[in-house]
Amino acid sequence: MLDRAIIEFDKAGDRWRQLYKDAVRQRDNARHIIDRSNRGGVSTEDRINAEASEKEAKRQIDLLIGQSMSNKRRSSEFEFYPYRYFAAEGFLPGFNFPRLPVRAYIPDSNGGEFIARPRVVAIRELAPTNIVYYEGNKFQINKTKIPVSGIDYKRVKIDYKRVKLCANCGYFHEGEDFNRDLCSNCGAKFQSDSYGNLPTLTKVLPMETALTRRRERITSDEEERLKYGYNITTHFRYAEQRQEPAEVISNDGEKLLKLTLGETADIWRINRGLKRGKERGFKLDTATGFWGDSKSDTENLEKLDTEVHLLVTDTCNILVIQPEKDILPQENSEAFLTTLQYALERSIQAYYKLEENELASEKLGEGKYLLFWEAAEGGAGVLSQTIENPKSFQDLAETALDICHFKQPKETCSVACYECLLSYRNQFDHPLLDRHLIQPFLEKLTDSKVVRHSQGKSRDEQYQQLLEKTDPSSEFERIVLKEIYQRGIKLPNDAQVLIPEANCQPDFVYQKEKIAVFCDGSVHDTPEQQEKDRINDENLEFTAGYHVCRLRYDLDLTAQLDELASWV
Ligand SMILES: [Zn+2]
Ligand SMILES: [Zn+2]
Structure with missing residues (x-):
């Protein structure tokens, strides 16, 4: 437990380290360009950019190490005040699925601030060209941090994700699954949806810290485009072995709804660009991290990636x-x-x-x-x-x-x-x-x-298969199984299967819940058998980590099954 806490604590510090490393790299790269320009050979524009970049990096470093020039707020209100930061990163007891926020840097004459937004909000609010209101001023998202690989500031290679998205059910595919022809959830062919959204995206950027610039006024043209918002699509994927299908059926047998429960599933949201935009995705200047639209006057086409899509994910x-x-x-x-x-x-x-x-x-x-x-x-x-x-x-x-x-x-x-x-x-x-x-x-x-259902089989099929596996000499096993089936209690995953760690074979097992069920007929009444049962139970509980449920032939079965039902 404590070991884990130390690992988690260490992990929770990763984002601070990354932000700090990025800021130092940005400062050093900018300094390098400024030094070179003193010896000639750097354009005026590059020098101006480098100076702005150096200033910005220095401010961020100050914020990250808590040396803000501003005294107008208590230190606990700053984004990187340790308690606040670790809470936001999910390092708090009881948070199963920490919702790491996305941050945006707001510059001002006092050194600037970082603000944080939940990811599902950030995918819109901190998206390229959007306007953020902060303390009565308007700031426009104009830049993103880029996860940089390599030192050369001018030749950045970005690790985009490549994803395939099912238009029929929304299922998300990446990695090896990117090469599939059919959706691994519903079996549909990958194709554009009825709104024209493409199924295959090759430049998908997980959302990073955003940077903003102050805007005095917003043109009516910009306002009009932003009013309709962004085209955002939602996608999901079940965790391995954590999906459970079920059905809602009317009492006269009509099928009404298919259900699938997915525990600790992933949800992705992809920002595909402005609804009223002229192109898919966004343009990104990969050298500087500027979003293309906000610096269209100085576009350098070689460094400009088009159709960049933004992504956030939650569990x-x-x-x-x-x-x-x-x-x-x-x-x-x-x-x-x-x-x-x-x-x-x-x-x-x-x-x-x-x-x-x-x-x-x-x-x-x-x-x-x-x-x-x-x-x-x-x-x-x-x-x-x-x-x-x-x-x-x-x-x-x-x-x-x-x-x-x-x-x-x-x-x-x-x-x-x-x-x-x-x-x-x-x-x-x-x-x-x-x-x-x-x-x-x-x-x-x-x-x-x-x-x-159990693992994609219908309940009837599952029942028949379990029935065939029961011990032919134990009538009581079949009585128990039939009762479980008829009362709508969840069916076991398997019957008469060996659990190697405990070296024993329960009559039924529930794998996910780790419950071993024994149906004890009268043969279990002898002292020898009772001693064997006791050893089996101990091995199951202490060695294999199973919960043991013994159903006895001479006790009220209804009450015993109610208890089992409450466990599964
Ligand atoms: Zn599908
Ligand atoms: Zn009403």
Whole structure:
């Protein structure tokens, strides 16, 4: 535990070290150019740039080591005050998924400041050419730190990511998966989506510290372009072995929703450029880090990369909901899906008593997949409850019917109001929201159940396979399995499988939860067998780290299975 804390503490300092190293390198490179210019051979423009660059680097170094020239604030308010910095970097107990912020440098006559934004906010707010308001002044994002490899300031090679994105479901592919022809999640071919967003991006830059310059006034042209915001797409990927499929089925057998729970999944957001921009992505001057648009008068085409896309990533628990094709209405299916998305978001928040900022949702790809993610640090774990409780969608549907005024009619709400589905956050979707579109579907959900699958197999298939593996001489094993199956309790992953560390073979195992289940018939009543069982239990618990659950033939099975259900 302590060893880990030291490693984590060390890691939390990485970003400070990187910022410091970058600033020192920037200062030294600039100094080198200024010195050379004293001997001639450097253009006036390069010299002016170098002087500005040196000044900026020196200010940043002062901020990083806490030697600010400004005395107007208490030191604890500075971004690099140790406690504040380590809290932001996630080095605090109880933070499972630290949300490392993105920072921006705001220059001023007192030496400047760093401000920090959560990544999901930074992808818009600290994006190229955007305007940041700080203490009554306007600052424009005009530059990015570049992760530099090599010393030569003029010939920077940037490590861009290459990514492939599924237009159908939004799934994210990089590394080896970049060479795939089909989406590894839904099997669709990679192609542009209906908005013309490309599936393959080769110059994707993970967001780095941004730099700003002060602007006295913003032209109406700039204001107009910024008003429509950025084209941002959301993507995700399940963690290895951490995805669990399930289905919501009506009690008369109709398939309603496909669910996939993804624990500690990754979510990416890609900024593809201004919505009202003329080109895809952004232009980046790789030598200086200036965003092309903000210095278009001195563009040096050789150093300019085009179609650069920005990326941020977060880790959290997610639930992906895919409504079955047959339940989608022929017309208005986009409005239906969008209304369903916000009705479910609201009802999950209300039912599990979450704040609006603790659980959010987005449409993925072409909009047929709905992504729900737990935004709270550490995650309250409510999304896993939605698939663990077989009746959860009954409860959520009842809550949604109530929120949408179908329990207590509200005359003044014709299609949607701020009490039911509208919020400031979903304003771009307001024209699509109509509570009446989803009422019949919500009614259906009130009589539904959640059926869990195991590793992609249907529950029935899984049950049959487990049944075949049971010990032929133990009738009690099959009774237990049948009860688990019929009561909708999660099925074990495997049966009669050897656990080598404990050198024993439980009747059933739940791998993820590390639970070993034994079905003890009357043969377990002899003292010899009881001694063997005791040794097995100890080996399982202390050597293999398993939880042992012994179900006895002579005790009430219902009560014993209730306990098992509470563990899985
Ligand atoms: Zn896909
Ligand atoms: Zn309303």
